Amino acid sequence: MDHLTLLLFISFIFFILFFIFQTRSSQSAAKNPPGPRPLPIIGNILELGTLPHQSLTNLSRTYGPVMTLKLGRTTTVVISSPQAAKEVLQKKDHAFSFRTIPDTIRAHDHDQISVVWMPPSSQWRVLKRICVTEVFSAHRLDSTQTRRQRKLQDLLNYVDEFCRNGEALDISDAVFTTVLNSISNTFFSMDLARYTSDKSQEFKDIIWGIMEEAGRPNVVDFFPVLRVLDPQRARSRMMSHFGKLFAFFDGLIEERLRFVGLEMEFKRFNDVLDSLMQLMMNENPQVSRPQVLHLFLDLFVAGIDTTSSTIEWAMAELLRNPEKMKIAKDELRQILREDEQLEEFHISRLPFLRAIVKETMRLHPSLPLLVPHKTEDEAELCGCFVVPKNAHVLINAWAIGRDPNVYDDPNQFKPERFMDNEIDFKGHDFELIPFGAGRRICPGLPLANRTVHIVLASLLYHYDWKNPNGFKAEDMDMSEMYGISLHKAIPLKAIPIKA
Template sequence: MQCARYLPDKARTSPINTLQSCKHIDCERQRRKMEIMDYLIFPLSIFLVWRCIRVFTSRPIHSKSSTTKLPPGPRPLPIIGNFFELGNKPHQSLANLSKTYGPLVTLKLGSTTVINVSSPHTAEEVLHKNDHVMSNRPTLDAARALDHHEFSMVWLPAAAHWRNLRKVCTLQMLTVQRLNASQALRQKKVQELVDHVHERCSSGLAVDIGRAAFTTALNLISNTFFSIDLAHYRSNSSQDFKELVWNVMEETGRPNVADYLPALRFIDPQGIRRRNAVYLKKLFDIFDGIINQRSQLRASSVTSSGTNDVLDALLRLTKENDHEFSYNDMKHLLLDLFIAGTDTTSSPLEWAMAELLHNPTTMAKARTELQEVIGKDRPVEESDIAKLPYLQAVVKETLRLHPPAPLLSRHKAGSRRGNWRLHSAKGCAIGRDPNIWSNQNSFVPERFLESKIDFKGRDFELIPFGSGRRICPGLPLAYRMVHLMLASLLHSFDWKLENGMKAEDMDMSEKFGLTLQKAMPLRAIPVRVQRPLPI
């Protein structure tokens, strides 16, 4: 069913209504079928274009005269290389390979050589000391949908256009001054989350933690950009938007033969780029409607009711210097920031709550700290976060075990370094390396209480948001939001699992896309706080 295009004259009611005709985008059965088809289509495609592929695979990547010696790795199969060894959870497969072959593992994926980096020392060499050489990213075929790769801050090479977009993003949203100025807005949106949980608590109903957190993050970003809410807790609109965002991230993160056998790119054998184009079009329709309404408002004699948000600033930039920041740049930047700012905020929060419910003693310690520092008569504020070392340790431990985007840190070598790429299995190899972390697979926040390791890109033992030039620009905002939401949920409520489930029976399995989500959404029942808290 085609998605009804959002019209400007209807925008004043609810811009997200354009998603209501787009429900049930993908059921779980269709996803499983696509995963199976991915692996069935692959060998068929290889057979059909055999001669074309041989042109690429018969030529060695490094000439015989090259002095470059690649690290060890599993023996590749003819043509397809090590493609099937990645499986449907490549972040885990890469972590397991590093246990066998060491911190540097060479994989042949079609016509491309990939080197997986899984040690802090080597990650520092790549992301810090040689950042100027390794700062580009290989463009995934899924990102070519609607030419997103030509405008996206995520996929553009680290050149003038990329620097301009990053500068726009930072100056309009992410400077310390901007973040401090928007503190009241974050406090308001988190309070709305707490109010929603209070309603569920009064009714004895469970809360879908990931969905509630996503709605909060979505409304924070939409108010920052558009001065409106795009979702409500008591409707399915945020879930519809979440489905679109997740589908984009899932398609982009899906193993795609076209990324490693460029000769197949024109036929899109798995249909990944085609499906991604559908999802991107629906998101762009929403943005177009909101932008058109604001443009008409600015062009009329009617005042903008005091709005002076990021959208106003971006519209001014497109008028002032169109060749440096165009309308297309603005739409694709909005897409990048909405995707990066919603799911990569809500997913760590859901994992943190899941780990705390899975470890009741740890949750009691975190809540006791909150009671001692905050008291019981006022809400948590951002200024309190610095006084909560155990809560900070909980967030660090969550990001160590469940990094938001475990394989997004892909880097492409410059032409002088050869035709090869690097992956950093930053969350599942470095984050679970027994040589770095004791009891590496257990949730132990205490390990960070006496440690100065942080996740802001300078300590390569913990780089969930990347490092160097390609570090996630939204890290300062994510830091504030994840801590504030988690502290507010723990301070205001006790929590118990739905249907009397015991902590040891929780499903803690992962679902892989560009971000790492729980395979089973976390549902928990809030309970009114009883004081004092036992440890």
């Protein structure tokens, strides 16, 4: 074969391969979920806005419940229906159970050790099992209930002061301190703040800082080549936030280790820290000290932030809907004898209160886009779409909760909608997934479930509430502030009146 013939043959082969590649690429692109046309280089970044869960909800009305966006160099698929969410989180969760890692989460290598962010692996399964059996088991939570009960009484004592003075209570701050101390007593057998101290605000600033940095748009996440520069200094700020909490947790471990030689003393706390340290100090340790530190960071930050914000949103909705508050208060009075103490076991006998919590989580999910997922390989979705390899996958729980095809009057606060059905937020009903579902469901759900209900019930049972300064209920500002979690932009204040 002469050189000319060989050149023609090679050119023909390259032409055929190029044609096949282009055809396959076109076919693959045709199967990608629809979405808005991206701009050069930046893609659809500008369409996210400051409240991305709302922006993505509006886009889904045009492009459907499964849509594609280009955010810089990354392909992002957004899920906005229960059916598609079920396929991602349950039916095909093996394909979608990896995590998209925001650059800020790489601070202190948290993404490599965190039970929330690390990929599904043997190490992740060990940490998840520890969460289920040692941290959030029914036995563990029952054994620490009296500590949480004492924190409730502290809250009531604090609110009583505002009753006597006729002053407006900052519900946001009061609830945050209560949840902070409730969780710290469950984990560490200690209070971390007083209602009138700066310590509570210090923890609040750190925790909100972490949630804000994890959710705030960061140019590095859209253009990974800039990672080494950290141009917005976001990872640097996260290093500081993480470092403060790691130093605090490590100090608690060091202090507890002083009791190691005194077995009776070491076991006397009977809290989560005791359990994890015993696992850490076994002859064949199941968990390392760094893993304990990172596990506490995950559970402490997410548990306090999401639980306290849910209670605040619930109180805000009830102040806007006083007729719903009255139903809840009447229900509480029916099941409790005079001077009987409200306890966690009463919650199962309060269907309307539970409906209020579900309705709050529907309208105001703590993580409106959940924790982001990622595909390791190309995956088929809904029988007609192909999600590319390494695509970011966002589940818009906020959009699902406000979908008119799922709920009647979706923007109205109507707890009674949950009185006639069995829909719950524990991962089986994809119409309501504030904690996610499937293998990556939030491990802290059992404690959050108890804490939200009992704190809310206590505030309703012991007090009547009115808006300060003569504000009308319908005029209350319900605007949102977005980090990775969803907060009320203007903290809630109300005047308590002894019931």
